[in-house]
Amino acid sequence: MISGYSKLGLFDETLGLFREMQMAGVVPDEVIMSSVVSACGVAGALDVGRWVHLYIDKKMIGKDTMLMTGLVNMYAKCGCINAAKEVFDAMPVRDTKAWSSMIVDFAIHGHAEDALQTFALMEAAKVRPNSVAFLGVLLACAHGGLVSDGRRYWSTMLGYGFEASIEHYGCMVDVLCRANLIEDAYAFVERMPIKPDPAIWRTLLVGCKRNKILEKGELVGERLLKLEPLNAENYTLISNLYASCSQWGKMSLVRKQMKVKGVKVTPGCTSIEVNGVVHEFVMGDWSHPEHKEIREVLEDVRQRVHDSGHEPWISAVLHDVGDKEKENDLCEHSERLAIAYGLFKTKAPTVIRVVKNLRACDDCHEVTKIISKLYMREIIVRDRLRFHKFVNGSCSCGDFW
Numbered sequence: 001m002i003s004g005y006s007k008l009g010l011f012d013e014t015l016g017l018f019r020e021m022q023m024a025g026v027v028p029d030e031v032i033m034s035s036v037v038s039a040c041g042v043a044g045a046l047d048v049g050r051w052v053h054l055y056i057d058k059k060m061i062g063k064d065t066m067l068m069t070g071l072v073n074m075y076a077k078c079g080c081i082n083a084a085k086e087v088f089d090a091m092p093v094r095d096t097k098a099w100s101s102m103i104v105d106f107a108i109h110g111h112a113e114d115a116l117q118t119f120a121l122m123e124a125a126k127v128r129p130n131s132v133a134f135l136g137v138l139l140a141c142a143h144g145g146l147v148s149d150g151r152r153y154w155s156t157m158l159g160y161g162f163e164a165s166i167e168h169y170g171c172m173v174d175v176l177c178r179a180n181l182i183e184d185a186y187a188f189v190e191r192m193p194i195k196p197d198p199a200i201w202r203t204l205l206v207g208c209k210r211n212k213i214l215e216k217g218e219l220v221g222e223r224l225l226k227l228e229p230l231n232a233e234n235y236t237l238i239s240n241l242y243a244s245c246s247q248w249g250k251m252s253l254v255r256k257q258m259k260v261k262g263v264k265v266t267p268g269c270t271s272i273e274v275n276g277v278v279h280e281f282v283m284g285d286w287s288h289p290e291h292k293e294i295r296e297v298l299e300d301v302r303q304r305v306h307d308s309g310h311e312p313w314i315s316a317v318l319h320d321v322g323d324k325e326k327e328n329d330l331c332e333h334s335e336r337l338a339i340a341y342g343l344f345k346t347k348a349p350t351v352i353r354v355v356k357n358l359r360a361c362d363d364c365h366e367v368t369k370i371i372s373k374l375y376m377r378e379i380i381v382r383d384r385l386r387f388h389k390f391v392n393g394s395c396s397c398g399d400f401w
Contacts (some may be wrong), residue, residue, distance in 0.1 A: 006035040012042035030067040037070040042357035043078035047276045049074045059205040059218035069098045079353045079380035103136035108386045110396040112144025138171035150175035170200045177207030217241045232265040270334035270356045276343045281337035297340040313363040356383045
């Protein structure tokens with residue numbers, strides 16, 4: 001039951017049943033603890049995860065390779081890559097899964113050099129890399145802007161005899177797009193022996209938007225909408241492309257197209273753990289018992305961010321409402337609510353860690369950078385794709401995500 005709850009991402013149910021197990025006097029083993037640790041990682045519940053780690057040590061539960069790898073992933077998913085590395089270094093035996101997990105964890109945190117160094121150590125230890133390890137090094141090359149390294153590891157992977165998966169192809173497209181090699185990336189996609197999935201077309205579209213390549217971006221957008229005509233994220237990216245090129249008329253047509261097709265935007269949901277309790281926030285939802293205090297903090301943030309010279313990027317809002325309403329919509333995005341709650345409930349130097357179900361929008365990303373500088377707080381955001389570490393006005397992703 002605990003394993004089932006954990007695999008479904010039901011954190012409260014997993015932890016609740018584990019507590020019932022303790023009350024019933026049933027001693028857990030490493031398999032049970034692996035499920036509990038995994039649930040903490042999915043929820044981003046660092047405080048609970050640390051308690052579970054201490055519980056494992058106190059009860060002297062056998063820490064096999066599977067459990068220790070789970071602890072590595074838990075700390076990484078909670079935004080503590082250094083703690084993850086400490087657990088990894090303490091492992092007496094590291095199998096392929098342990099090595100590949102550490103490589104991927106470094107990659108999604110933007111620690112490209114550490115990921116590549118860990119891969120080299122894996123090979124030196126005579127552990128044969130698997131497809132996940134190569135996925136990790138390609139992710140690292142993408143996030144680190146390492147084009148030549150990415151191409152080299154691609155060749156190395158094929159030399160090992162692995163058949164590239166759609167995820168590997170997606171990473172290679174990302175490597176090229178992040179280096180602004182959009183034409184190379186497009187040609188690479190055209191040569192793929194397997195059909196590109198929507199994620200690959202979205203990566204290309206983001207690259208076109210960043211480089212303001214309108215014609216190619218429109219072609220990519222058409223391909224994307226053929227595959228997923230009802231995915232709101234696709235319309236958002238196409239709208240952002242038009243906004244970047246000041247094509248306001250075409251951007252308006254995107255909104256009308258969404259309305260005609262009945263496309264609904266998936267509501268953003270962000271969680272934050274404070275004192276061992278996970279709080280969830282949904283865009284525009286003011287049902288939290290401390291909503292008054294959160295509103296006060298949000299207003300303070302809005303005013304200070306405005307005074308810093310930031311102009312809200314209202315072009316990213318697809319709702320057909322006035323500019324003031326669009327600005328209010330941006331201010332009530334779920335990560336803004338969660339970060340405001342973190343500012344309200346914690347003091348520096350406590351790190352604010354939040355977990356978001358969607359990709360961060362351009363305006364929230366920029367505002368979070370500003371907040372980290374104005375409030376002198378380190379903020380770690382785990383979105384659907386990767387981790388963002390905001391410190392003193394900068395983000396670890398280099399503004400490309």
